[in-house]
Every structure is written in structure tokens, then in C-alpha cells.
Amino acid sequence: MTKLSLFLGCIVPNRYPGIEKATKLCFQRLGVDVSDLPGASCCPAPGIFKSFDKATWLALASRNIVLSERLGRDILTVCNGCYGSLADANMELKRDPEMRASTNNCLKGIGMEFKGTIEVRHIIEFLYKEFGPERLKDYIARPLDLKVALHYGCHMIKPSKVRNLGETECPIFFDELVEATGAKSLDYTDKMMCCGAGGGVRSGNVAVSLEMLEHKLACIRRAGVDCIVNACPFCHLQFDRGQLAVNERFGTDYSIPVLHYSQLLGLALGFSPDELGIEQNAVQNIEFLAKVYEISAGLR
Amino acid sequence: MSEKLVDMLKTAGFDVLSCMQCGTCTGSCPSGRHTGFNTRRVLRDARKNKAEVLSDDDLWLCTTCYTCQERCPRGIPITDAILELRRLAVREGFILPEHRKVSEMVMECGHAVPLDEETKKKREELGLEPIPETVQKYPEALEELKTLLKCCKFDQLVAEK
Structure with missing residues (x-):
């Protein structure tokens, strides 16, 4: 099977290390060879860098890609933003010789060259295609x-x-991966709607970002779920930390636990909630924690 | 800005003239539900070459969710066109102060969200190294990043004009 390098990005190692740990534990258990990617930087963040300057976006993204080319490994991302940024840059540089030449001209200054020898994968896409x-x-x-x-x-x-x-509009492959763990993926209003964080909106227009989030949370609460599951640490941060900000701003009392898919899968593979960093979230829902500890101990 | 907006968009591969102003984009926009952001109007104003499209802060209310682009009956890559308009806006010096700060953070430490003490502790609780295997751990990697940013003149682009 493909050898991978784990691209961490910013939010996973610097805010939600539980996702880093959970991903490593899961892939180890599944027997997939995943290494670190030493020296990698911000992907760079598409909302800002892709909105600002294409040459800079490509230069920073290509450096991350070359780091993994040197290891002879495909990149594994656990974030929709990193995936979008790196997969798009990889594709554009592979197919556009002019863009590749100007980016390589820049990379030459640090002794690097983009060769176009690897692929960029997303954890969900990878698990669906390689395992199912x-x-x-x-x-x-x-x-x-x-x-x-x-x-x-x-x-x-x-x-x-x-x-x-x-x-x-109505994809199901990720739902299938969720249900493979035994969990039930419930339908809810505006399920495919954006969480409100992307495109620089969370950083640039926080009030708007939280209004969008509040709408999502209201829809999710009505569905009556145990937790939210995502596959993107920026969505994760928005749902988790953003939830507290929503409560403060709108006087609401949301307390919906948030798990990255690696953490959900980790629980189902038999790892305990504390190994997966589930307790490190901003939202502290004691009832939910008790439930996952019971599951983990084989009590339910 | 001497060149026409519509031509600049066309050079970048975005033919906004094929827009028939049906409004599917606006009706699909999650940001537009909560704000005055009107995707259809952005496209209309761009093809009318209105310079205000670039200076209007509304351009930064798009979360780039791509719903409008997926649903456009004319197949216009609307979200990608909005990103192109933003790049033109940045060249004219229109940058939100918060976004300037994020860029400066990446220029300084290689991450948009830098490591903090609280997370170092969380990492140790999980049995991970307190400093992750990223640019934060390797000063020479950060130097590489700074060289690239200089090569692209990114600091000049985001400097206050």
C-alpha cells in the first residue's frame, strides 16, 4: 500500500493535538505506513494566501509537497483546507508548465525543485478508496x-x-465510513452548509462567521445527536471553540461535543478517549464523556 | 487600475460575460443569508467594470464554500472568480487588518496559528513531543520559508500602503 507522510498544518499540532495522536494511532492499527513530515509549514491557508497572491500560495505549498517528494511518500492531510490548498497546488503545478517553471525558479533559491512525483490525499478519501x-x-x-x-x-x-x-448536494461516502464504526449518521437541515469559518471569514468577519455557525448548531441540536463529526480541524475549531463564542454572543446554551473522524474511528478501534484527546476540547459535556468511556470500557 | 476588470478576469480564465443574472448563486450563498453579500451583484458589477467591487469589504464575506460554483447553470467558476477579484483587490491595497495579521504570523513563524503554552501541555498529556515536527522545530526550515516569501515579494504586497 501507498506510503504516506502526515502533513499536520497549523490547527492540528498547535490547537488540537488529539487529532494528530488519533490519526497516528488509527493508521498504525490499520497497518498503513505513515511518517512525519519534518519542517512542513502552513499549507498555506487558502482563505488568506489563495485570496492574496497565487505565486506566494504556490511557492509555500510546493515547498511542503517537495518535502514529501524527497521522502518518496504521498501526503496525508487530515484537514479540508490543507487538502484543498496542497492538492490544488500539486495539480496546477503538474499540468501547467509555465506556472511550474516560475515556481521552480523560486524554489531554486532554497535548493528545491518540484518534480510532480506524488499525490496529496485526504484521510476520508484515502480510507474510503483504500479500505472502504x-x-x-x-x-x-x-x-x-x-x-x-x-x-x-x-x-x-x-x-x-x-x-x-x-x-x-447529497454525498454518502463519508456517512458510510461513520456508520462503519457502528455509529448512526442522522440527517439534519442544511447538513451540507458551510460551518462559516472558511475564506478568511472567521478571522476577518467573526460576527458573520458566528451567525452562520449558530444556524448550523440550531439545525444539529434539532436532530438530537450525541456529537458532531468532521474531517477538518478548522471546522472542528469553529464547532468547538466557536460554540462557546456563540453561547456568549447569542445567550444560547449549546454543549454539543465535537469529534474529528480520526477520534471517532480511534474509539471504535478500541483506543480510550484520553489517548485520543477527546477531553481536550473546549466544549465539556460530561454526559457524553461518560458515554464514550463506557463504550471504551466495553460497558455498552 | 487601467485594464478593465472583465478583461482581467477573462485573462485569468473567468468569462463572467456568460452570466445571465439568474441569481442561483445568491440564493445558494450561506453567507448571503446573514449579510448583504450578493454574489450575483458582484458578478454584474465586475462586468460593468465598477472599481468598487474591489474596495467593498463585502468581497471578504465569501467563505469560499463553492456552492454557487457547483450550482451555476452556466458553469461559471464563480468562487474561483471571487478569489481572483480578491487578488486584484489586494494588489490595489485593499486588505482587512485581521488578514494582514494572519499573513504576518505566517511570515514570522511559518504558521497561521502558532503554538501556545496551553497546547504544549496538551501535547505532553497525549505523550507527543511538546514541539511538533513542523517548521517551528527547525530554524533552517523557517529560513527557507522566509526566502520564498521574499522571492515572491509577499511582504511588499501586504505592507500597508
Whole structure:
């Protein structure tokens, strides 16, 4: 099977290290060879860098890609933003000789060259294609008795023309991976809507960003779930830390736990909540924690 | 800005003239539900070559969720065109102060969100190294990044004009 290097990005190592740990534990258990990617930087953040300057975006992204080319490994991303940024840059540099020449001209200054020898993968896309829900079920040690509101996030599946993961209005592949853990993925209003964080909106227009988030949270609460599951640390941060900000701003009392898919899968593979950093979230929901500890101990 | 907006967009591969102003984009926009952001109007004003498109802060209300682009019956890559308009706006010096700060953070430490003491502790609780295997751990990697940013004249681009 493909050898991978784990691209951490910014939010995972610097805010939610539980996702880093969970990803490593899961892939180890699944027998996939995943190494570190020493010296990698910000992907760079598409909302800012792709909005600012294409040459800079490509230069920074290509450096990260070359680091993995040197290891002879495909890049594994656990973030929709990093995936979008790196996969798009990789694709553009592979197909556009002019862009590649000017980017390589820049890379020459640090003794690097983009060769176009590797692929950029997303954890969900990788697990779906290389394992699939049926094969994944063979690894499940603790089937999860949980009701889940799944949030795909935008940049894993869109723009669909380049992502090639099927249609975007009502996709099901990620739901299938969630249900492979034993959890139930419930439908809810505006499931495919953006969390409100991307495109520089969370950093530049926080009030708007939180209004969008509040709408999502209201829809999710109505569905009556145990937790939200995502595959993007920026969505994760928005749902988790943003939830507290929403409560402060709108006087609401949301307390919906948030898990990255690596953490959900980790629980089902038999790892304990504290190994996966689930307690390190901003949202502290004691009832939920008790439930996942019971599952983890084989008590339910 | 001497060149026409519509021509600049066309050079970059975005034919906004094929827009028939149906409004599917605006009706699909999650940001537009909560704000005055009107995607259809952005496209209309761009093809009318209105310079205000670039100076209007509304351009930065798009979360780049790509729903408008997926649904456009004319197949216009609308979100990508909005990103192109933003790049033109930045060249004219229109940058939100918060976004300037994020750029400066990346220029300084290689990350948009830098490591903090609280997370170092969380990492140790998980049995991870307190400093992750990123540019933060390797000064020579950060130097490489700074060389690239200089090569692209990124600091000049985001400097206050």
C-alpha cells in the first residue's frame, strides 16, 4: 500500500493535538505506513494566501509537497483546507508548465525543485478508496452506540470538477465510513452548509462567521445527536471553540461535543478517549464523556 | 487600475460575460443569508467594470464554500472568480487588518496559528513531543520559508500602503 507522510498544518499540532495522536494511532492499527513530515509549514491557508497572491500560495505549498517528494511518500492531510490548498497546488503545478517553471525558479533559491512525483490525499478519501466501509468494519473492536451529525465541510468535495468524489448536494461516502464504526449518521437541515469559518471569514468577519455557525448548531441540536463529526480541524475549531463564542454572543446554551473522524474511528478501534484527546476540547459535556468511556470500557 | 476588470478576469480564465443574472448563486450563498453579500451583484458589477467591487469589504464575506460554483447553470467558476477579484483587490491595497495579521504570523513563524503554552501541555498529556515536527522545530526550515516569501515579494504586497 501507498506510503504516506502526515502533513499536520497549523490547527492540528498547535490547537488540537488529539487529532494528530488519533490519526497516528488509527493508521498504525490499520497497518498503513505513515511518517512525519519534518519542517512542513502552513499549507498555506487558502482563505488568506489563495485570496492574496497565487505565486506566494504556490511557492509555500510546493515547498511542503517537495518535502514529501524527497521522502518518496504521498501526503496525508487530515484537514479540508490543507487538502484543498496542497492538492490544488500539486495539480496546477503538474499540468501547467509555465506556472511550474516560475515556481521552480523560486524554489531554486532554497535548493528545491518540484518534480510532480506524488499525490496529496485526504484521510476520508484515502480510507474510503483504500479500505472502504466494509473492510474497515473488520477492524472495529468497540462498535459505537452513538448518534452523529456529520459535517463534510466544503473543500474535501468541492470544487467537484477537480476533487472527483462524486456529487456534492447529497454525498454518502463519508456517512458510510461513520456508520462503519457502528455509529448512526442522522440527517439534519442544511447538513451540507458551510460551518462559516472558511475564506478568511472567521478571522476577518467573526460576527458573520458566528451567525452562520449558530444556524448550523440550531439545525444539529434539532436532530438530537450525541456529537458532531468532521474531517477538518478548522471546522472542528469553529464547532468547538466557536460554540462557546456563540453561547456568549447569542445567550444560547449549546454543549454539543465535537469529534474529528480520526477520534471517532480511534474509539471504535478500541483506543480510550484520553489517548485520543477527546477531553481536550473546549466544549465539556460530561454526559457524553461518560458515554464514550463506557463504550471504551466495553460497558455498552 | 487601467485594464478593465472583465478583461482581467477573462485573462485569468473567468468569462463572467456568460452570466445571465439568474441569481442561483445568491440564493445558494450561506453567507448571503446573514449579510448583504450578493454574489450575483458582484458578478454584474465586475462586468460593468465598477472599481468598487474591489474596495467593498463585502468581497471578504465569501467563505469560499463553492456552492454557487457547483450550482451555476452556466458553469461559471464563480468562487474561483471571487478569489481572483480578491487578488486584484489586494494588489490595489485593499486588505482587512485581521488578514494582514494572519499573513504576518505566517511570515514570522511559518504558521497561521502558532503554538501556545496551553497546547504544549496538551501535547505532553497525549505523550507527543511538546514541539511538533513542523517548521517551528527547525530554524533552517523557517529560513527557507522566509526566502520564498521574499522571492515572491509577499511582504511588499501586504505592507500597508
